[in-house]
Amino acid sequence: MADKIPYKTYLTEEEMPTQWYNVRADMKQKPAPLLNPGTGKPMTAEELSGVFCEELVKQELDNDTPYIDIPREIQDFYRMYRPSPLVRAYCLEKALDTPAKIYYKFEGNNTSGSHKLNSAIAQAYYAKKQGLKGVTTETGAGQWGTALSMACAYLGLDCKVYMVKVSYEQKPFRREVMRTYGAEVTPSPSDTTEVGRKILAEHPGTTGSLGCAISEAVEVAVSTEGYRYVLGSVLNQVLLHQSIIGLETHAAFKKIGVKPDVIIGCAGGGSNLGGLIAPFMGEKLRGEADYRIIAVEPASCPSFTRGKYAYDFCDTGKVCPLAKMYTLGSGFIPSANHAGGLRYHGMSSTLSELYDQKLMEAVSVEQTSVFAAAQQFARVEGILPAPESSHAIRVAINEALRCKQTGEEETILFGLTGTGYFDMVAYQKFNDGTMTDYIPTDEELEKSFATLPKIG
């Protein structure tokens, strides 16, 4: 252990993980399989390979192999922007006057602005290796679309992004970043797909949704020669790739002789949280260590804390397999004032199963309190956080203040998934004092639960 813990702990490039960790291998009760919506039976590798690359299908279905080699080419790409630092938040601790020790793993130091690049390069790599021409995807706020554009530019792969129309219009700069990386960006719903035309006919004025953009991207992938679909969250394969976050964190803690007590991550589809907690959850599953693990979600999109654990559609057009997950129903749309991201109606099947087994907790927080935490953090730690990440900051601060009251010297780790440079419209609302909160009523949730399929 160092005399003084440094502000930032970096692994050397030699110390960087060379394998991803698959938490499913250590789960006794595995996550529920994807189902074919037609037959109600588990999706086979063959069925999935029309949508996803072959190697990714293998990873998606592999519940048994604990460690999977990271191909050399992906390791090389990781070295361009990784290892990411494990930061000791000395200034935040001082500002809070807490005996708690606060650490964060910062994933925002790359142009995509978030952890999404970790899986984007993996998915693009396998597509390239399979000899494909390109990939399609959807993006909401644009972090995932940017990450995928970067990975495709690096590998020389075509990239078609369906961007939720409201974001396409309100975030022209995100779109330009993607275009700078050579991606083709289409506002969704669009008239370039059958499902898009159908949605436009039914809802002429719609500004789009993630679920709708997914349907369009999948349709293009399965109907275009040499293309496959890739997704930035929710899937098992994504959590596998994102385990690099947790593995680096685990190794960095070991290097400085520290063990966290509480691990906190924001949760939309679950990619960051699943990645951050992976090796720690593994220890917990194997009975080697115990940690409090907390998922944080928006009160306006509370899939863990108020959702149902059930099979649901992953997309609006219902072209995707069904997944068992904590969900608000695929018909759920967050209220119009929602500004903090994490707006997907469901949650990773793996995390849903772990949560159902009470191996982790979940809390929901309101957005004005999230932005207040973001501002406090920015002013003392010098990083303007993404609204998504700020959900974790909010709860980390709450936990540190609890320690202040009790005098406990707990070690708190949270995932700082990204930066908020493209989220200034939301920050402006907060700065102007015009940001409001919204918690859906029970009646509203009952209405969206009614969109759940009648299965299982």
Add this chain to the structure above:
Amino acid sequence: MADKIPYKTYLTEEEMPTQWYNVRADMKQKPAPLLNPGTGKPMTAEELSGVFCEELVKQELDNDTPYIDIPREIQDFYRMYRPSPLVRAYCLEKALDTPAKIYYKFEGNNTSGSHKLNSAIAQAYYAKKQGLKGVTTETGAGQWGTALSMACAYLGLDCKVYMVKVSYEQKPFRREVMRTYGAEVTPSPSDTTEVGRKILAEHPGTTGSLGCAISEAVEVAVSTEGYRYVLGSVLNQVLLHQSIIGLETHAAFKKIGVKPDVIIGCAGGGSNLGGLIAPFMGEKLRGEADYRIIAVEPASCPSFTRGKYAYDFCDTGKVCPLAKMYTLGSGFIPSANHAGGLRYHGMSSTLSELYDQKLMEAVSVEQTSVFAAAQQFARVEGILPAPESSHAIRVAINEALRCKQTGEEETILFGLTGTGYFDMVAYQKFNDGTMTDYIPTDEELEKSFATLPKIG
């Protein structure tokens, strides 16, 4: 020397410099002093201390002390976002198929998005230590204003930023970042100052300029109790603080057993270039080593390559001391299509003197070629560069291509000063193919040279 040079070389926190390096101490012919525009005599410390903090005045006038201690509090702040990585651009080398070895020092991994934070925290610290209430400054594109806002938020100091009106309106997100850090941002020219009201009366439709915003910020500083003015470039003190860039780079090269042949930096007012080259120029001045040092500036604002070495006004309102520098005349305004930053009419007195002594070279490049280099770099190195920084990228690529032709295995270092996340309007023009170039005619330059004061 390592078996293989890593992608990124970081110093440990113990290895970080604890002193800044003052290149003026090693210059036989010192930079010309600032002059009082009224008397034509060198500004005294007393005269300067109405505008600047006392400690900063000392640093501004100190041509003799080679190393100046970095106060502990500033070192602590540096540890929040430094050391910055020295990156081996393996992917760019491969894309160019060059035998040259390319390195860049990346200063963009902090929320201000650039190296400006290195001097902002120093200037804010000395203001705080002097018991001041706040500081004023100007900002153009917004990197400096953001950096100063961050430093002031950290230290609990008021921060008033005069932002060039056209940027204030076209870059609302930069403004919001500053507001998130608690700064008061005023579009310039404004009716809050005498000089602002005068300029507005003379040029009712003006969208402002850096020189005008400087005048306003200085007026507020000297006329408000407990305030001083701070500046993000040009001054000797700024180059001193920015020497942290070069010192880290020098130490990191030593760590991996490498010595650069060519050092390239973009140059507007000179803060980044002066900081990057400081210890290397020191070796050159002391006859210990030799390096090719290249300043890169926009062809549309060519102060080194086409300017006069003369005393000039630093601001439009002519309230600041006169500085001897390579200048286009304080009346010079880059053409309306100019999008790449680096638009100040003059250049650091220290760099001007070094350039005049032929200790460094300068080249100018046109903006479409700069953005082409930026895009190429972004696609292979994964970082979307600031337009300013991309001037250095352009010339680094040119030098690497020269090595490809000659077969020379030169080691090229350039300064990657920042990221372009708030410059997407310019990128969009490039992506759309609507960006154009402009080189001022000799007649235009003669006209702006006519605004030079008749002195010395």
